[in-house]
Amino acid sequence: MEYGKFAEAMQRVDDILGGGSDYCAEHLKSYGTVEVTYEEAVQRHELAVSRDRITGGYARLFSDYAVAMVMSLLPVFPAVILCLKDRRARMAELIYTREVSAARLTVVRYFALVTAAMLPVLLLSYVSNASVWGLYSGERLDYLAPLKYDLGWIMPGVMMATAVGMFLTELTGTPIAVAVQGFWWLIDINMGFRSVESGYALFRLAPRHNAGEKSFFRTQDYVDNFQRLVANRLLFAGLSAVLIIATILIYERKRRGSLDGGSKIKRALSVLGNRKNKLEG
Template sequence: MLLKKELSLTFRGLTYWLAVLFIGVFLFTQLGSDFISLKQPEPGQSDYGIAHTTNKKDIQQQTIYNLLQQSNNESYNTYPLGFLKTVKPSKSDQAVIEKIIERATGRSINQLNQIQLKQTTNTPTQQIDPIAMAEQIPIAKSYTYKQFEKDMTEVEKIIGKGSDFAKNTYLHQSYKKINYEEANHNFQTTLTKDRVSGAFARMTCDYLGIILALVPVFVAATVVLRDRRSQSQLVIQTKRISSFKLQGTRFLATVILILLPVIVFSFLPAFQSVYVAQKYQHTGSLFLFYQYILGWLLPTIVAVVGISFLVTTLFNGLVSVLFQLGLWLLSLLVNGRQVVGSIGLNLIPRFNAVGSRDLFEGIFTELVVNRVFWFALGVICFLISCVIFDLKRKGRIHYGHPR
């Protein structure tokens, strides 16, 4: 009965329906009117797309090419907190970087620029292919990959944190053009291993994860502040119901009501995945799709609601909204340049690609650790909020003025 009452109170609130609206609008505007597409590659296409590469020579060439461009401008891009910060090194530091480029290629800066000039003379600017340009950059035979890693570490020290020459960054930014065989392999993997539904679910979770890292805080804060705004906290103090049961019911009701529109709004991409699988004579799986939805997004909801319960209970106001907004922005900015396969301990795991099953398998363990971490953190924050709420009911901590 208590759970039903809490569900009803939150469900009828304006804040909840605004949150539902934001979730729905964000998802459908990001996925587009056609939601997620999947096309079978055909022989003879001019372009089959690109994929991350682990080829050491490709990584060296593309990174050195990027370093050469920024060196020519004597200006280097860094993103220490996700925002662009341009760094202009001293003459001595610039000379060190130029020596690294020359050591890596076995050519002078002038010779390298001449190679680029020949490549771009008859090519319109909009048609310049960075991967093809990087392939023209020679790598000296004596230049080992170990030396390359050492040099990029030195470059990063000169430029500063968040540059293109941090190891994790240049590895994620190194690509290769794929051919028909590779494109067809990726397509067949999406049909067989992912059953289409898995690939569509990862893209859906990527977008929903962004909005769910913020929106639930508004609903949770409203739930926690409800008693103080209605001046009913004194009545609640006299009730025999335990603090854990009361807070637990509210926590559960909030999580359920946030999860409900997520499940409903994801119906369209879920059923589309089944339709697309049938189109290619395969069988999609709604069960698989919603395994992703629950496993990927439920920890985000629990974490945000748990943190909001704790901060709001502790500070008696909407501080939790500001706190979560800061965490949300930080999570977005940290992963802003790596939107496919970027996990770590970030609140918002990114996988903004349809398919890429091989890459997903490589990061699956990291993703599981990430999701367990945030789910556990959300529960711990909730439990601490119960203790604080109980102390306030017993008068050991005074209520503040509601904001």
């Protein structure tokens, strides 16, 4: 059977299954493999040594797991807890009377949260990377690779999750940011599970580059998509800055008494709860 007819048959199967299955045209390539020639293997090895200097591939793999599985979600929790702490301790009004500006207070808290989230990442990335240094004695390793990937790949995700937590908590006075970030993270992970080996879409919360031990972590694929990755990470760093600016404005309006979003939301929830009770009664 010619490949064209085979693809048409598989497309009909995909249509029957509702689309997006393993039988669609985009995923048929996963059913076949092409042997790598000796020359191609040598070229890939040389690229990994010259471009990644070995450690870059391992740092990239760590970044994939860290961003996708942990750091694009967990930082929202301490951000929400910190922002709610003032209200629960009934210290918000006291802080509002202080001379410190809303911008300074918000920015200091933001950088403190981001720093606290990044410190264990930096430590674990070096522990992970250092575990393979002994395997490549005699090679010119890049000992700054974990730091580069931590700051360039992982930190924008941390910044975004933290900014979402601070913005929504300050706006609503509720921990709704946890649900919003969790839902976003879940959608992003599930939409991109087929592009684990190379997922650099502009609006991906967690860019993926996870090829395991194949081809020295697909260095050429990373090089080809480097500009897309940079655009993605800069976009999320910029969006986080916008959210922090919005958080400052909200905090300043609350300080002046012209905004109390939390009370409005709680009243709305209370009304909905009363209506539900009446209907059940």
